[in-house]
Amino acid sequence: MLYEHLLWPKDLIDLDQFTTEHLTAVLDAAENFREVSEREIKKVPTLKGKLVVLFFHENSTRTRLSFEVAAKRLSADTIALSASGSSMSKGETLLDTARNIEAMNPDALVIRHSASGAPSYLGRRLKCPILNAGDGAHAHPTQALLDLMTIRRRLGRIEGLKVAIIGDIAHSRVARSNMIGLKTLGAMVTVAGPPSMMVGGLSDEYGVQVYSRPEPALDGADVVIMLRIQLERQSGRLFPGAREYARVYGLNAQRLALAKPGCLVLHPGPVNQGVEMTPEIYDCPQSVILDQVTNGVAIRMALLFLLVDNSERKGSQPLA
Amino acid sequence: MLYEHLLWPKDLIDLDQFTTEHLTAVLDAAENFREVSEREIKKVPTLKGKLVVLFFHENSTRTRLSFEVAAKRLSADTIALSASGSSMSKGETLLDTARNIEAMNPDALVIRHSASGAPSYLGRRLKCPILNAGDGAHAHPTQALLDLMTIRRRLGRIEGLKVAIIGDIAHSRVARSNMIGLKTLGAMVTVAGPPSMMVGGLSDEYGVQVYSRPEPALDGADVVIMLRIQLERQSGRLFPGAREYARVYGLNAQRLALAKPGCLVLHPGPVNQGVEMTPEIYDCPQSVILDQVTNGVAIRMALLFLLVDNSERKGSQPLA
Amino acid sequence: MLYEHLLWPKDLIDLDQFTTEHLTAVLDAAENFREVSEREIKKVPTLKGKLVVLFFHENSTRTRLSFEVAAKRLSADTIALSASGSSMSKGETLLDTARNIEAMNPDALVIRHSASGAPSYLGRRLKCPILNAGDGAHAHPTQALLDLMTIRRRLGRIEGLKVAIIGDIAHSRVARSNMIGLKTLGAMVTVAGPPSMMVGGLSDEYGVQVYSRPEPALDGADVVIMLRIQLERQSGRLFPGAREYARVYGLNAQRLALAKPGCLVLHPGPVNQGVEMTPEIYDCPQSVILDQVTNGVAIRMALLFLLVDNSERKGSQPLA
Numbered sequence: 001m002l003y004e005h006l007l008w009p010k011d012l013i014d015l016d017q018f019t020t021e022h023l024t025a026v027l028d029a030a031e032n033f034r035e036v037s038e039r040e041i042k043k044v045p046t047l048k049g050k051l052v053v054l055f056f057h058e059n060s061t062r063t064r065l066s067f068e069v070a071a072k073r074l075s076a077d078t079i080a081l082s083a084s085g086s087s088m089s090k091g092e093t094l095l096d097t098a099r100n101i102e103a104m105n106p107d108a109l110v111i112r113h114s115a116s117g118a119p120s121y122l123g124r125r126l127k128c129p130i131l132n133a134g135d136g137a138h139a140h141p142t143q144a145l146l147d148l149m150t151i152r153r154r155l156g157r158i159e160g161l162k163v164a165i166i167g168d169i170a171h172s173r174v175a176r177s178n179m180i181g182l183k184t185l186g187a188m189v190t191v192a193g194p195p196s197m198m199v200g201g202l203s204d205e206y207g208v209q210v211y212s213r214p215e216p217a218l219d220g221a222d223v224v225i226m227l228r229i230q231l232e233r234q235s236g237r238l239f240p241g242a243r244e245y246a247r248v249y250g251l252n253a254q255r256l257a258l259a260k261p262g263c264l265v266l267h268p269g270p271v272n273q274g275v276e277m278t279p280e281i282y283d284c285p286q287s288v289i290l291d292q293v294t295n296g297v298a299i300r301m302a303l304l305f306l307l308v309d310n311s312e313r314k315g316s317q318p319l320a
Numbered sequence: 321m322l323y324e325h326l327l328w329p330k331d332l333i334d335l336d337q338f339t340t341e342h343l344t345a346v347l348d349a350a351e352n353f354r355e356v357s358e359r360e361i362k363k364v365p366t367l368k369g370k371l372v373v374l375f376f377h378e379n380s381t382r383t384r385l386s387f388e389v390a391a392k393r394l395s396a397d398t399i400a401l402s403a404s405g406s407s408m409s410k411g412e413t414l415l416d417t418a419r420n421i422e423a424m425n426p427d428a429l430v431i432r433h434s435a436s437g438a439p440s441y442l443g444r445r446l447k448c449p450i451l452n453a454g455d456g457a458h459a460h461p462t463q464a465l466l467d468l469m470t471i472r473r474r475l476g477r478i479e480g481l482k483v484a485i486i487g488d489i490a491h492s493r494v495a496r497s498n499m500i501g502l503k504t505l506g507a508m509v510t511v512a513g514p515p516s517m518m519v520g521g522l523s524d525e526y527g528v529q530v531y532s533r534p535e536p537a538l539d540g541a542d543v544v545i546m547l548r549i550q551l552e553r554q555s556g557r558l559f560p561g562a563r564e565y566a567r568v569y570g571l572n573a574q575r576l577a578l579a580k581p582g583c584l585v586l587h588p589g590p591v592n593q594g595v596e597m598t599p600e601i602y603d604c605p606q607s608v609i610l611d612q613v614t615n616g617v618a619i620r621m622a623l624l625f626l627l628v629d630n631s632e633r634k635g636s637q638p639l640a
Numbered sequence: 641m642l643y644e645h646l647l648w649p650k651d652l653i654d655l656d657q658f659t660t661e662h663l664t665a666v667l668d669a670a671e672n673f674r675e676v677s678e679r680e681i682k683k684v685p686t687l688k689g690k691l692v693v694l695f696f697h698e699n700s701t702r703t704r705l706s707f708e709v710a711a712k713r714l715s716a717d718t719i720a721l722s723a724s725g726s727s728m729s730k731g732e733t734l735l736d737t738a739r740n741i742e743a744m745n746p747d748a749l750v751i752r753h754s755a756s757g758a759p760s761y762l763g764r765r766l767k768c769p770i771l772n773a774g775d776g777a778h779a780h781p782t783q784a785l786l787d788l789m790t791i792r793r794r795l796g797r798i799e800g801l802k803v804a805i806i807g808d809i810a811h812s813r814v815a816r817s818n819m820i821g822l823k824t825l826g827a828m829v830t831v832a833g834p835p836s837m838m839v840g841g842l843s844d845e846y847g848v849q850v851y852s853r854p855e856p857a858l859d860g861a862d863v864v865i866m867l868r869i870q871l872e873r874q875s876g877r878l879f880p881g882a883r884e885y886a887r888v889y890g891l892n893a894q895r896l897a898l899a900k901p902g903c904l905v906l907h908p909g910p911v912n913q914g915v916e917m918t919p920e921i922y923d924c925p926q927s928v929i930l931d932q933v934t935n936g937v938a939i940r941m942a943l944l945f946l947l948v949d950n951s952e953r954k955g956s957q958p959l960a
Contacts (some may be wrong), residue, residue: 020763037425040629041369043397051709064421065399069371069424072397077683077712079705092910100702100909103933104709105677269420270412293423311681355746360949362839363717382740385719389691389744392717589740590732613743 003029008306011123011130014139023185024114026302027149033305034298036073047076050107053082055098056133057113062269062293063133063142067110069302071258076107076308098122107308111135116173129307131316137171143268144177144302146296150288151223153295154264155317159186164259165208166249167227167276174268175227179206194218194249206310214249221259224268226251226276242275252275256286264288284305323349324556328626331443333460335501338458343505346622347469353625355394366625367396370427374400375418376453377433382589382613383462384452387430390620394473396427396628417527418442426629431455436493449627457491462623463588464497466616468505470608471543473582479506484537485528487596488517495499495547499526513547514569529599533549534569541579545586546571546596551615562595571597576606584608644670646944651763653769654779663825666942667789667887673790674712674938676769683738686945687716691749694720695738696773696818702909702933703773703782707750710940716747716948738762747948751775756813769947779812782943783908784817786936789824790928791863793935796902799826804857806889807867808837814908815867819846832857833867833887854889861899865906866891866916871904882915891917896926904928 003025009017018026036044052071056064064080064261071078081101094113101109108129111119117135123130154159163182169175169191177200181190188206191198202210211217218224229245256263263285265277273279281287323345329337338346357362370389376384384400390397401421414433421429428449433441434455443450454460472478483502489495489511499522504508509528522530531537538544549565576583585597585607593599601607617628643665658666675686692711696704704720712717721741734753741749748769748943756776763770774780792798803822809815809831821843822829829848831838840848842850851857858864869885896903905917905927913919921927 039369041368042371042427043424049679049683051682051712061401061417065401065421066424068399069426072371072399079708079712081701081705096910097701099930100933101705103930104706104937105682105934106709224508232918270416290423293420294425297424359689359809362745362747363689381737385721386739386744388719389746392691392719424783590736610739610743613740614745617744 003306010307011119011132011139012303012307013120013123013130013132015144015177015184017143018181018184020186023145023148023181026145026299027152029302029306030145030234030295030298031153033073033301034295036301037294043073043075045070045075045192047074047107047308050074050076051105052076052078052108052110052308053101053106054078054133055101055109056080056082057094057111058134059133059314062296063112066135066293066296067131067142067300067304068303070297073297074301076302076304079106084127084297093314094118095122095125098126101206102126102128108304112191120137129235131149131303131307136173137176138173139177140173140268141181142299143174145303146292147174147178147266147268148181149227149295149299150266150292151264153291154288155222155246156168158182158315160238161222161261162188162220163223163225164188164214164221165191165225165227166214166251167193168216168229169193169202169227170197170199171230172227174225178225179208183207190217190221192249200283213256214251215258218255218258218263220309221263223254223264223266224251224259225268226271228270229272229275242272246275250275251281253278253280256281266292269293277311279295327471330625331439331444331452332461332627333440333452335461335464335497335504338501338504340504340506343465343468343501346402346465346619346626347350347434347472349622349625350465350469350615350618351473352391353621354615357614357617363393363395363396365518366477367391367394367427367628370394370396370628371425372396372398372428372624372628373421373426374398374453375421375429375431376400376402377414377431377635378439378454380454382616383432385449386613386616387453387462387620387624390617390624393617394451394621394624396624399426404416412446415442415445415484416436418446422446423447428624450587451623451627454493457493457496459497460588461501462495462616462619463494465623466612466619467494467498467545467586467588468501469615470586470612471584473555473611474608475542481507481542483507483509483543483545484534484539484541484578485509485511485545485547486534486537486571488549489513489522489547490517490519490549492551494545498545499528503527510541512569514565534575535578538575538578538583541583543584544571544576544579545580545588546591547592548588549592549595562592566595568593571601573598573600576601582606584585586612643946650947651772652781652947653758653760653763653770653772655768655781655784655817655824658821658824660824660826661714661787663821666785666939666946667792669942669945670785670789670935670938673713673791673941674935676941677934677937683713683715683938685715687714687747690714690716690948691714691745691799692718692748692750692944693741693746694718694723694773695741695751696720697751697758698774700752700774702936703752705939706933707770707771707782707944708775709871710937710944713937714941714944716944719746725947734758735762735765738766742766744953748944762856762948763828769803771943771947774813776811777816779817780813780908781821781847782818782936782939783814784821785943786932786939787814787818787906787908787938788808789822789857790906791904793931794928795862798822801827802860802861802900803827803829803863803865804854804861805829805831805865805867806854806891807833808836808869809833809842809867810839811870811881813913818865819848823847830857830861831890834885854891854895856897858898858903861903863904863906864896864899865908866911868908868910869912869915881913886915888913891904891921893918893920896921902926906932 116138436458438453756778759772
């Protein structure tokens with residue numbers, strides 16, 4: 001496997017840290033770990049005796065659960081810490097809370113935070129590996145990696161594919177990390193969304209093609225990633241309403257017909273059915289949304305494996 | 321042991337799934353597992369490498385704790401998921417949340433839900449074994465099984481006993497599952513409660529004798545199960561008040577004297593002392609309320625053992 | 641090691657249970673366990689198969705986390721129970737909740753409670769070892785032990801040192817347990833705080849010297865323990881405000897210069913920077929606040945080791 005010959009960073013902040021080789025190595029390692037989750041005994045001793053702290057300053061079900069399952073399948077111990085039960089409510093700064101966690105000698109700190117840059121800020125100040133589980137509108141690298149894995153498993157490659165990302169591009173950490181990862185692996189990326197949900201400069205910064213309507217973005221696409229609309233945050237402000245959004249941007253059979261036959265449908269979840277896509281699309285064979293969840297555990301196992309004590313890993317085997 | 325020769329269902333929804341033989345087999349297996357909790361090392365490797373997800377959509381201390389202890393004593397990993405920390409608050413349906421959990425390949429999903437029928441609904445749609453930890457006013461099969469175990473341990477049998485169930489029969493999942501289990505094992509069951517807490521047809525549906533006053537129900541009883549009054553939900557609506565309830569339906573020394581000498585007193589907990597029973601009854605030698613808690617862990621160990629990977633279990637031994 | 645020859649109590653309530661020999665034995669055991677947290681595999685099989693229940697009736701990040709890490713490093717299983725998710729909200733008494741937990745056969749119950757005396761009350765009524773993780777304004781013995789460990793590691797001894805404790809002495813369980821532990825091990829203790837935060841009789845009860853101003857307390861001190869001001873509870877009542885408090889009682893370079901050169905600065909955390917001490921003091925080399933956190937895990941490992949099944953421990957080795 002490639003990863004033995006590569007240098008790995010201390011922290012996972014975003015996918016711009018990774019070369020094509022790194023990304024490929026993560027996906028390859030994840031393929032091995034995916035097999036573990038299908039065994040009778042779904043566990044390997046890789047991180048036995050290690051402690052992974054899950055610090056979720058923003059609510060999350062599936063990402064927290066996915067990291068927790070991943071850590072346990074590697075035989076690591078886990079401790080989950082949410083903002084409400086933490087000292088944060090006592091007025092302690094993020095850095096002080098993190099330093100206190102680090103003083104207990106964890107082997108990795110997985111963090112989700114509403115502030116863009118929080119994981120990077122901590123990574124520069126702590127010795128412990130930091131894994132970004134989503135920070136503000138900045139990055140969500142494990143989500144992007146599981147999307148890449150899902151696409152590669154189904155279509156056999158990333159290079160040369162046309163991938164459309166549709167929705168609230170401006171506020172989406174999922175879109176940002178995906179644009180980086182997809183471009184690094186040689187995909188052609190198109191994005192589309194309402195004007196209020198787009199920012200300028202995407203074309204220059206990420207090398208993607210920008211549209212205001214979904215139709216040209218979808219035209220001939222191999223893959224479409226529908227982003228989640230944060231109804232609870234934005235309704236009535238950035239767009240007229242869920243129904244209006246669904247009518248113009250939502251994925252339905254007619255719009256999907258513009259893409260290539262068999263075009264994959266991805267969504268980071270949870271899906272607002274009837275808004276981002278119709279229930280029919282959600283349940284159709286091209287929808288790989290639950291595959292994404294399954295692959296997410298494998299991707300997080302791979303990253304914990306690669307970043308925790310990677311100085312010690314040389315020569316060892318990932319699976320036992 | 322019997323369970324080797326029996327077919328076990330994929331899910332545990334309610335006790336009407338079980339024959340006399342099944343019920344006896346669960347109680348027998350639980351007796352073996354009860355001994356594990358009394359060892360120096362309270363753990364067996366039975367479910368090593370398995371993942372049990374505890375999805376409690378309704379608050380619970382003891383049932384959640386009991387399942388968690390049971391799973392850990394079988395060496396399974398556990399992940400607890402409450403409604404407040406889940407995507408449910410983001411508007412996802414129960415089925416979608418459950419499908420997402422299933423995509424992470426857990427080996428069992430324990431669910432408590434305020435909606436009657438939720439576990440059965442999920443059981444028909446997911447491949448993963450579902451264990452009902454209480455659904456609305458429908459069923460609470462593990463509670464009934466631990467009641468059966470507590471009675472059988474103390475009195476040596478269920479068949480031919482007279483068991484009185486007193487309280488809010490209409491809204492009690494505990495009563496419903498107990499009526500089924502007790503009748504299957506050959507007990508004679510009487511129920512009593514205020515008119516506002518009774519429903520018609522109990523006699524026909526469950527073969528129990530129905531009274532409005534507790535005295536005839538208690539007359540000559542071997543066992544009395546006092547149900548919990550949901551003071552927080554019902555006060556001032558279904559009955560005049562806690563004091564009035566205690567006066568007419570609460571168990572005190574005088575009422576208990578109507579039952580057989582040594583009549584066992586059970587309660588699913590938490591007890592409203594001074595309402596469902598006097599503090600003297602709660603603490604008397606006939607009260608087996610804490611035995612119920614101890615047996616609850618053993619029952620849940622037995623059920624997790626019997627339902628998780630039961631296709632693989634043939635020929636294996638439950639204890640190591 | 642000493643602990644083999646000593647009798648250990650069933651419960652840890654406060655440090656007045658311990659002789660000099662006991663305290664020294666705990667610190668010695670903790671030194672051994674501290675080394676475990678620095679290993680590649682940070683885990684020993686000491687409490688394999690044991691169950692530690694963490695019952696935190698009052699919010700806490702670091703103490704709960706520290707006990708949880710300690711228990712996991714000893715290979716125990718842990719279950720955390722907070723007040724909000726418990727039956728307490730259903731009107732059950734503390735004793736009933738604890739009895740129900742005990743009926744599940746845990747090997748230790750770690751409890752934090754807002755009511756002084758709660759751990760002692762439970763300890764007298766339950767067979768299971770109770771470890772006090774802080775009760776009201778009464779005691780916080782593991783915090784005091786980690787302070788003792790931090791001092792002894794840095795200065796080589798406790799006996800003969802001058803230790804100043806500054807802040808809200810009246811409401812501080814940390815101060816109370818520290819006064820007992822420090823005096824038992826032969827330190828000279830001075831305390832200082834605003835009149836509204838002092839109580840009479842400290843000098844008689846604990847043999848400490850009491851001042852209203854911090855300067856004489858600090859004069860020639862080897863160690864200063866700054867207490868946390870509960871801004872969220874007291875602002876505007878016991879003292880004019882945070883700024884006023886900082887001006888008169890806060891630790892700054894000028895005040896610290898009154899102490900011995902190299903005087904250690906401790907704080908139980910979380911620190912209100914700019915109130916109890918300036919940011920410069922917080923980050924200076926004499927500040928051992930993060931050492932306290934690291935040592936806290938080791939102290940809790942030692943206590944769990946010494947109190948859980950200590951009848952079985954005779955002749956066994958703490959580390960494997």
